[in-house]
Amino acid sequence: MTKDQIFEFFRLLCELNPEPETELEFGNHYQLLVAVVLSAQATDAGVNKATRALFDKVQHPRQMVELGEEGLKEHIKTIGLFNSKAKNVIALSEQLLADHDGEVPADRDALVTLPGVGRKTANVVMNCAFGEETFAVDTHVFRVGNRTGLAKGKTPEQVEAKLEKRVPQPFRRHAHHWLILLGRYTCKARTPECWRCPVVELCSFKKKVMEPSKKARV
Structure with missing residues (x-):
């Protein structure tokens, strides 16, 4: 992805969910x-x-x-x-x-x-x-980074380094949350649901799935 594409990628995710949070429950x-x-x-x-x-x-x-x-x-x-x-x-x-x-x-x-x-x-x-601008690379972030072309790497450390270098302001604080949620609910491991992905036009994945399977529709 180019710098402009990366900015637009996060702008779209931010527009849909301006203040993403971890789904873990905690009190302190x-x-x-x-x-x-x-x-x-x-x-x-x-x-x-x-x-x-x-x-x-x-x-x-x-x-x-x-x-x-x-x-x-x-x-x-x-x-x-x-x-x-x-x-x-x-x-x-x-x-x-x-x-x-x-x-x-x-x-x-x-x-x-x-x-x-x-x-x-x-x-x-x-x-x-x-509130630090860190990039936690779990399996979802690793997959999304590689699949979309946003941050390709063979190890979580390589993907983290790419994200550190490429994610622009004002998106750095929430970037890893957007990527986790995208991977968890849309850009799934087995079958990415590209047909409903908000950033599909910016993604470089060549085998996009642009409609749900007949089994998924039932």
Whole structure:
């Protein structure tokens, strides 16, 4: 895509949804961090279902440590990889208490030192909690970046670097949310629903699906 096409791409997405937000449910920065860690290889809807009762009880890392690993597992056992995630959430809670007075640091380098927190998770927290212009590349963003021609790369890190370089103001803060939502609901992995995509004319994907299958219409 050219610079003008990229600007128009985000302008159209912004016009449809000026203030996109994460679909994860949380009440404070700590709960956001926990929810994002739990969302790895899981759906936001599935995480929300598991965390509603958990977050009624736990609003602070000290409460999470008091709940303990086994107690946490009972809340999140419907989420994939819940054993390792429970271990990481308890460990990151202990580290927040030890190193950050129980607060989530507004620093990506500090965030990635926490157990279970990689660059993608840190980028989500920096964006959603602190309003930083970060580009969290999940499977949806990776697919949309490559498929549309917006930001091609063989790894999430390469796609992130391209987005960092190519996404213009005033769209940088919300860009990754628009891309996630586009990938989740329209530019789907198996069959992209190009016939209803708002940016289809700007997309360089050669195998566009311009009408739903007969099966989908039924």
